[in-house]
Amino acid sequence: MDKQKVQASHSREEILTHYKEKGFAVIPNALSQEELDYLNKLVEASLQQNPELWHQPQDGAVGTVGLLEMHPLEMDRFIRHPVTFPFVQEVLLGEARFAQFDFRDVTAERASSSEMRFHRDISYYGTIGGKIYDPENPYISTYTCVIYYLSDVHDCCPAFCLVPNSHTYESLDEAKTKLGEAYEEIPIRGKAGTAVLYNITTYHTRKGGTVDCTHGRRTMHNYHSRASSYPLTNWATVPEVLALSDDHETRLFYSQWTPNQIKFARDNYTRPVPAYYPVQSIK
Numbered sequence: 001m002d003k004q005k006v007q008a009s010h011s012r013e014e015i016l017t018h019y020k021e022k023g024f025a026v027i028p029n030a031l032s033q034e035e036l037d038y039l040n041k042l043v044e045a046s047l048q049q050n051p052e053l054w055h056q057p058q059d060g061a062v063g064t065v066g067l068l069e070m071h072p073l074e075m076d077r078f079i080r081h082p083v084t085f086p087f088v089q090e091v092l093l094g095e096a097r098f099a100q101f102d103f104r105d106v107t108a109e110r111a112s113s114s115e116m117r118f119h120r121d122i123s124y125y126g127t128i129g130g131k132i133y134d135p136e137n138p139y140i141s142t143y144t145c146v147i148y149y150l151s152d153v154h155d156c157c158p159a160f161c162l163v164p165n166s167h168t169y170e171s172l173d174e175a176k177t178k179l180g181e182a183y184e185e186i187p188i189r190g191k192a193g194t195a196v197l198y199n200i201t202t203y204h205t206r207k208g209g210t211v212d213c214t215h216g217r218r219t220m221h222n223y224h225s226r227a228s229s230y231p232l233t234n235w236a237t238v239p240e241v242l243a244l245s246d247d248h249e250t251r252l253f254y255s256q257w258t259p260n261q262i263k264f265a266r267d268n269y270t271r272p273v274p275a276y277y278p279v280q281s282i283k
Contacts, residue, residue, distance in 0.1 A: 060115075111157060
């Protein structure tokens with residue numbers, strides 16, 4: 001069943017209840033118009049002035065992680081956004097840690113060829129024993145993500161789509177069989193500023209747009225892991241001003257360092273890497 005609409009949650013209780021029951025929640029108006037204007041202007045400038053920071057189209061979308069390095073303090077405001085971050089902390093039991101942050105852009109010309117396959121995101125370290133999901137957490141999550149729509153997502157546009165409560169299954173076919181009539185593929189559509197908070201081990205995809213779409217789609221993706229989870233990736237890096245911040249909470253949030261992050265710090269930071277990160281083990 002492909003539901004074309006999903007009702008956005010509004011109150012804190014509704015958002016958390018929906019996440020607990022379905023593995024995701026839609027938060028309307030998470031970003032203000034001023035914030036949207038700022039982010040879209042920043043993305044437009046980057047696409048024009050620093051195209052080398054954007055990867056080549058993948059399933060119709062270009063993307064970049066470069067804006068965090070170029071604008072660390074400004075991006076930190078969005079990574080720990082006052083509207084959404086309290087929900088991230090709630091579903092991760094107060095253990096939220098930075099995992100990944102990027103922007104993606106699908107032009108109108110690529111909208112109809114932007115379909116992805118259904119997949120779920122599993123930690124780079126999951127193969128060495130990391131939990132994919134946590135049955136002891138009432139919100140299930142060991143990782144969560146917030147996707148922000150930076151442009152209006154109409155019926156003709158590419159749309160984030162997920163299968164609620166599919167996190168425990170080994171394949172989409174198994175989810176279809178075991179969920180039965182409860183199986184749903186739900187595309188999320190909404191105005192710019194809409195945020196989708198979801199458990200990343202839920203099966204999800206990007207539905208392609210129609211051939212006559214004139215809008216495309218632009219998004220900001222903000223991934224978090226838990227302090228008690230393995231890091232999500234071994235490639236995301238954090239600028240010095242955040243990772244070695246004088247503010248304890250900031251330093252703690254950006255403290256889930258990987259081998260690549262340690263190497264990045266050793267090669268680029270002006271201050272020495274703290275002794276509790278094993279620099280000597282990184283070649």
